[in-house]
Amino acid sequence: MFRVRDDYRRAQLAIAALFLFLGFQYATWVSRLPALRTRLDLSEARIGLLLMVCGVGAAVSFPLVAVLMRRLGSRVLASVSALALGTVLLALSVVPNYPVALLVLFCDGVAVGCLNVAMNAQGAALEVRFERTSMSRLHATFSGGSLLAALLASGVNAFTTTLAVHFGLATALLVLVLGLAQPGLLREERPAGETAGASAQGSAQDSAQDSAQDTAGQPAEDAGDAEEKRRRFSRPSRVTIWMGLAMVFGTVTEGAMNDWSALYIKDVVHAAPSLAPMGIAVVSVMMVLARIFADGWRTRIGDGRIVRAGSVLAGAGLALALLVGGLVPTLIGFACVGVGVAAVTPCVYVAAARQGSDALSLVAAMGTTGLLAGPAVIGFIANASSLTWGMGAVAASAVIVSLCATQIRWPAIKEPAATKPAVTEALTEA
Known part of the structure; x- marks a missing residue:
């Protein structure tokens, strides 16, 4: 190419x-x-x-x-x-x-x-x-x-x-x-029908005892059927659920900022109408810049720290801006959100892919749900109280991402070669 x-x-x-x-x-x-x-x-x-x-x-x-x-x-x-x-x-x-x-x-x-x-x-x-x-x-x-x-x-x-x-x-x-x-594009490294078990690997640590109890005492062929059924209809692991929640609240934060920042600047900060688009511009520019440099940060300090620190920065920066008020503090707070949430979705996608294609699909769907429903929920909160409280909920969503991140298995800063099959299963799981 x-x-x-x-x-x-x-x-x-x-x-x-x-x-x-x-x-x-x-x-x-x-x-x-x-x-x-x-x-x-x-x-x-x-x-x-x-x-x-x-x-x-x-x-x-x-x-x-x-x-x-x-x-x-x-x-x-x-x-x-x-x-x-x-x-x-x-x-x-x-x-x-x-x-x-x-x-x-x-x-x-x-x-x-x-x-x-x-x-x-x-x-x-x-x-x-x-x-x-x-x-x-x-x-x-x-x-x-x-x-x-x-x-x-x-x-x-x-x-x-x-x-x-x-x-x-x-x-x-x-x-x-x-x-x-x-x-x-990367080609599959194994035949499509060969299963490496990455999806099972992601949930094995959470459900190994249940699986053993289900198959104990069964004939060999029944146990094989049960295993095949589990592979087809496996429940998401606890870690996958945490990743999905992190994605939901991360996309709620990202989507709400895009949809409500201009109205906040106009209606709450009372800035000139010509300055209202500055909110979206600041968030978008800072997010793109942060994503350009975020891979270097991930290499040096790891995905987990990036997500935890970034989401705290986003939540705290926005909350402080809401308390202080004024156009300049608001734009600084919005910039903190852009920088803080920039690496959340990339890092969570990588972690989900390590669990297999089913986990990745579920996490992606939950992220889309957050992006779709988040701005509407913020609108309901703003209608019931005020837009300031609605933006406060956005700040809280960012902090929740950090809490969810503490429950996720993040890749090591320098991944050993042994981790390759687990992620490659996101391409080849059959």
């Missing part, structure tokens, strides 16, 4: 292309919501439902993603779901009515859930195979894809407002990116 000879760089660029792909695809259709509203004559409530049904599709995709990861592997699943997302753009450009648009965006959410898990499984395997931290930079390219999509939308609008032209051009670019990325 890209005539890069170094194996690590070739794989890193290919996987980064998947993250860029997802950010570009999402920002492309979201940037044209005004055009979709005009074309389909939508009210604000219907637009909100469009956005929600996309999130619902991603949130409920967990069972399908878990099965597809076991049967196809992350490399094939990433390619298939990426092609589906390109098809969604073409479909959105010609949808005849609102019900069809809802169906298309639900399918978009399912495809997003599939690509999200597959590309993070690839990123986690990249770290282990080459023993180099890279997940945070990969997540930063998602934001880069969103920026490129916004620039393309502005450029196309200067010449034509036709959705078919814009989405057709965007789809062509996405297919090109996928074609360039495909050869560099």
Whole structure:
């Protein structure tokens, strides 16, 4: 890929292309919501439902993603779901009515859930195979894809407002990116039917005694059937639940800041309307910068410390800003949130991938749920009391991430070679 000879760089660029792909695809259709509203004559409530049904599709995709990861592997699943997302753009450009648009965006959410898990499984395997931290930079390219999509939308609008032209051009670019990325994606190291047991490894320490009791005294063939049944319908381990909760509260923090920071600056800080977007800008810029440098921090001090310290910084910084008040303290507090939560999702994805594809799928689905439901919950709190209390709940969510992080098994700062099979199972579990 890209005539890069170094194996690590070739794989890193290919996987980064998947993250860029997802950010570009999402920002492309979201940037044209005004055009979709005009074309389909939508009210604000219907637009909100469009956005929600996309999130619902991603949130409920967990069972399908878990099965597809076991049967196809992350490399094939990433390619298939990426092609589906390109098809969604073409479909959105010609949808005849609102019900069809809802169906298309639900399918978009399912495809997003599939690509999200597959590309993070690839990123986690990249770290282990080459023993180099890279997940945070990969997540930063998602934001880069969103920026490129916004620039393309502005450029196309200067010449034509036709959705078919814009989405057709965007789809062509996405297919090109996928074609360039495909050869560099990591391949499975084992046959698809071979099970290394990484998912069982993640839960074995929590349920080994129960498993022994279930199979004790059974004939050999019955015990084998029971083991096969457990592999297919295994309950998530205690550690996986903690990772899911960390992801939920981390995405609640991230999503709420994007949705409510501008209103807080305008309605509570009473800044000029022209300064209201500064909240989103500060959070986004600091998050991207932090993700660029976070892999180096992870190498030096470890994922666990990064998540615990970062989430405390986010919660404490935002809480202090709410207490002090004023535009400058508020922006400083928002900057603390951007820096503090930047590495949470990359680190949790890596930890989840070590438990197997089922754990990764569940954690990703819980993260999507937090991103979908979090801003709405903050809105309910603000409506019942005030937006200051709502933002206080965001600060509390960040602190809860730190508490959850104390219960997660984080990779060592220098991973031994023995850990490789566990993470590679996120690619190969069948």
